Every structure is written in C-alpha cells, then in structure tokens.
Amino acid sequence: MALLEVFNISKNFNLKPAVDNVSFSLEQGQILCLLGHSGCGKTSLLRIIAGLEQPDCGRIIFDKQDITSIAPYQRSFGMMFQEFALFPHKNVFQNVAFGLDVRGEKPNIKVQEMLALVGLEGFAKRNISELSGGERQRVALARSLAPSPRLLMLDEPLGSLDRSLREHLMGELRKILKQIGMTAIFVTHDQSEAFTVGDQIAVIHNGRIMQIDSPENLYKHPQNTIIANFLGFHNLIKGRVLSDKGVQTEIGIFYPQLPDLNPEDNITLLLCPEPVRILTQSEQGKELEIIITARVREVVFQGPIYKVTVQTDSRMKLIFNLSSAVSRPDKNEIIRLGLPFSALLYVQDYPASTSPG
Numbered sequence: 001m002a003l004l005e006v007f008n009i010s011k012n013f014n015l016k017p018a019v020d021n022v023s024f025s026l027e028q029g030q031i032l033c034l035l036g037h038s039g040c041g042k043t044s045l046l047r048i049i050a051g052l053e054q055p056d057c058g059r060i061i062f063d064k065q066d067i068t069s070i071a072p073y074q075r076s077f078g079m080m081f082q083e084f085a086l087f088p089h090k091n092v093f094q095n096v097a098f099g100l101d102v103r104g105e106k107p108n109i110k111v112q113e114m115l116a117l118v119g120l121e122g123f124a125k126r127n128i129s130e131l132s133g134g135e136r137q138r139v140a141l142a143r144s145l146a147p148s149p150r151l152l153m154l155d156e157p158l159g160s161l162d163r164s165l166r167e168h169l170m171g172e173l174r175k176i177l178k179q180i181g182m183t184a185i186f187v188t189h190d191q192s193e194a195f196t197v198g199d200q201i202a203v204i205h206n207g208r209i210m211q212i213d214s215p216e217n218l219y220k221h222p223q224n225t226i227i228a229n230f231l232g233f234h235n236l237i238k239g240r241v242l243s244d245k246g247v248q249t250e251i252g253i254f255y256p257q258l259p260d261l262n263p264e265d266n267i268t269l270l271l272c273p274e275p276v277r278i279l280t281q282s283e284q285g286k287e288l289e290i291i292i293t294a295r296v297r298e299v300v301f302q303g304p305i306y307k308v309t310v311q312t313d314s315r316m317k318l319i320f321n322l323s324s325a326v327s328r329p330d331k332n333e334i335i336r337l338g339l340p341f342s343a344l345l346y347v348q349d350y351p352a353s354t355s356p357g
C-alpha cells in the first residue's frame with residue numbers, strides 16, 4: 001500500500017509547463033530520487049508535494065488523506081535544501097532543537113539521538129562557524145529529522161560540497177535514512193548521487209516523468225533516447241526493421257528483442273558500452289556475440305576502465321568501456337570487439353509519436 005500517491009499533477013508558470021501531468025506513488029520507507037537537468041521541474045514538483053506551491057490540477061494523497069489543499073505545516077513533512085540555512089547565531093544543539101522548540105516539545109533526548117544518528121556526538125555546544133561543510137550538512141539533516149517528519153524532502157542537499165565529500169556523504173545519507181525507515185524524496189541532477197541514494201529514480205524531462213524505475217533497471221533498460229543520453233550512453237544507432245524482425249543498421253543486421261513493430265519502421269538501438277572484449281586476430285567470436293571491427297581513435301584511462309572511442313568503416317563513432325586489467329589498445333590500431341547480444345537494446349525515440357506513460 002503506497003504512503004504517497006501523486007495523481008496527474010501539472011503546474012504552469014507564465015503559460016509554460018514546469019510540471020506536466022506527473023503521477024507516481026511511494027511506499028513507506030522508500031527513497032525516491034527526482035533526477036534531471038537544471039530547469040526540468042524537480043524543485044517545482046517537490047514544492048507542490050510540500051504544499052509550498054499549489055498545482056493547477058491533480059491530487060496528492062498521503063496516508064489515505066487528500067492533502068492537495070492543506071497548509072504545508074499541517075502536512076508534517078521535513079525539508080532540507082542545498083542552502084541549508086543553519087542559524088549562525090545558534091549552536092549545534094539549538095539548531096537541531098529548532099523544530100522541536102516550535103512544537104513546544106522538550107528537545108534534550110531527541111537532539112542527542114539525532115546527533116548520534118548523524119555521527120556528531122559531542123558537537124552539541126559547537127558554534128556553526130566552527131564546523132566543516134560536511135558537518136554543517138549533518139547538522140542540517142539532524143535538524144530536519146528531529147521533529148520525526150512523515151516524509152523528508154531533500155533538494156540538492158549535497159550540491160555545495162566538493163566531490164569526494166559528496167561521494168562519502170551520499171552513502172552515509174542513505175544509511176541514515178534507511179536506519180530510521182524514513183520515506184524520502186531526494187532531488188538531484190547528479191546521476192551517481194541518484195544511483196547511490198535512491199530505491200527508485202524518476203528521470204524528469206520538460207516537467208514530465210520519462211521513466212521511474214530502480215537504479216539497476218534504469219541503467220540496464222533505459223526506455224527512450226532522452227534517458228539514454230542523460231545516463232551518458234553514446235552508442236545510439238539508427239536502424240530499419242526488416243520483415244524477419246531483424247534490424248538493418250550501418251554496422252550490420254542484428255536481432256535484438258523488439259516491441260511490436262512493423263517492417264520498414266525506423267528505430268534506434270542502444271549498444272551498451274560494456275561488457276566488451278578485444279578479440280585476438282585468430283579468435284572467432286563466441287556464439288551469441290556481436291563483433292565490431294573498428295579503428296581506435298582515442299583511449300582515456302579512467303581507473304578501472306579505458307574509455308575507448310573507435311570508428312567503424314562506415315565512419316560511425318562508438319565508445320566502449322574496456323577493463324583496464326587488459327593491455328591498452330593503441331591509437332589507430334584496428335581491433336575487433338566482441339559484445340554479448342544482450343548489449344543491444346531497443347530504445348524508443350523521443351519525442352515519439354505516442355507520448356510516454
């Protein structure tokens with residue numbers, strides 16, 4: 001049974017849709033990430049759920065109650081923003097106690113509990129100016145969790161931190177939210193953040209949800225070209241459906257799993273960048289393997305992988321992730337690459353003739 005249900009929410013600003021017919025549901029204790037480029041409508045959607053903005057149409061149900069029109073404070077939701085706005089003149093304890101004070105609750109035990117939860121025991125008397133960026137974010141998290149919100153909304157909470165700290169804190173954040181079973185919506189434009197923190201990810205484009213899925217499903221089965229591009233997949237290959245359900249492309253005829261399509265339909269296939277291997281000169285490809293012969297154009301070492309750009313005879317550029325445990329291919333070398341057939345996926349063109357679900 002879903003805790004939060006959002007039905008057909010839309011919101012226009014100056015006649016332009018910021019949120020466009022969005023529906024989704026969220027179970028108790030789940031973390032949903034709203035992922036998308038700047039300006040795609042993530043914050044607007046969050047503000048509508050928080051009650052800070054009224055939708056033009058649609059309904060929001062929380063714990064079986066229609067909350068679409070009720071005031072933000074009556075929703076008992078928590079929020080944490082990138083500009084965490086801690087009170088600089090109050091110490092750590094007073095900051096975390098803020099939401100409890102407002103409700104007239106005695107803060108002592110709860111504040112200590114929250115500081116322990118975020119790994120800041122012993123920090124209660126510190127001034128905010130004496131904290132690092134990461135410690136401030138922990139205080140902000142403790143402050144938003146202290147009043148035990150029914151739903152926590154986080155808008156780019158790690159955006160202002162440097163990369164290594166962000167990477168550390170995103171894992172911590174998920175652990176903390178899971179430890180207390182908090183239901184949360186987390187807004188980010190950063191794919192790795194969404195993959196680390198979310199149970200579910202909703203990819204948003206022009207105010208619409210393109211796909212809502214687990215991180216793994218999203219990565220393994222991006223449904224359309226917008227999502228594939230957003231996830232950083234480069235190998236999008238145009239093709240034409242043949243009468244035997246094969247697909248004619250510039251680099252050969254393939255037989256990927258296809259939805260119900262007609263012969264002569266023009267479609268796009270995604271060739272995933274991994275797993276891929278280089279075949280030796282004499283080696284035959286394995287059964288059920290796609291083989292591509294191409295010239296190496298660029299090799300970039302990225303730790304566990306080489307990012308290898310190759311160019312086929314038909315001048316198509318493709319990019320693959322090759323394990324850096326094998327020897328580095330040379331620039332201009334002609335190589336044969338082997339990929340499993342499962343690396344070739346059908347992706348819907350977007351915008352398409354039919355709108356996404």
Ligand SMILES: Nc1ncnc2c1ncn2[C@@H]1O[C@H](COP(=O)(O)OP(=O)(O)OP(=O)(O)O)[C@@H](O)[C@H]1O
Binds near residue numbers: 038040041042044
């Ligand atoms: N109060 C407002 N008045 C007018 N236009 C607005 C308002 N709030 C948002 N918009 C517009 O709605 C669109 C979506 O904005 P929103 O802030 O929701 O996007 P976002 O995905 O959160 O972006 P970012 O990641 O940059 O914060 C943008 O085009 C923005 O300019």
